[in-house]
Amino acid sequence: MAEVVQNISRRIRRLLPSACLLVLSFTQMANAEGISFKCGPASGTYFHISFDLESHHAVMETLSGEPLKGRADATEDVVQFHIEKAGYPDLRYVLNSRAGELRSFAVPGRPSFAETVFPCVRTELRPILSRYEYL
Known part of the structure; x- marks a missing residue:
């Protein structure tokens, strides 16, 4: 034995x-x-943010369908994004996955980019992230 x-x-x-x-x-x-989140106001319109923390790539699909690329960095349950938009300083967002919310930060002198908090839920990975290099 x-x-x-x-x-x-x-x-x-x-x-x-x-x-x-x-x-x-x-x-x-x-x-x-990568990971994708669907975010938006309670009115039913929404946008997506997809990211890969290994490559630090992030892509935001706006309400109009425009893809914007940027950088993603994480600390515990919080992911910070710096999204590029022509003619603007980097747009800053913070995703708190535990709270299920995405916070946008105001862009000085741009009233349409006021600080806002959007509810978010994790969703299936969006294919746009695989096309990051071509955006």
């Missing part, structure tokens, strides 16, 4: 490094795939 237990123990020790490597590979693939 003791010999059987020792054989099993040796096999497990030999397989453990391979199993750990496999788990790490799947984790990295999941992180590289």
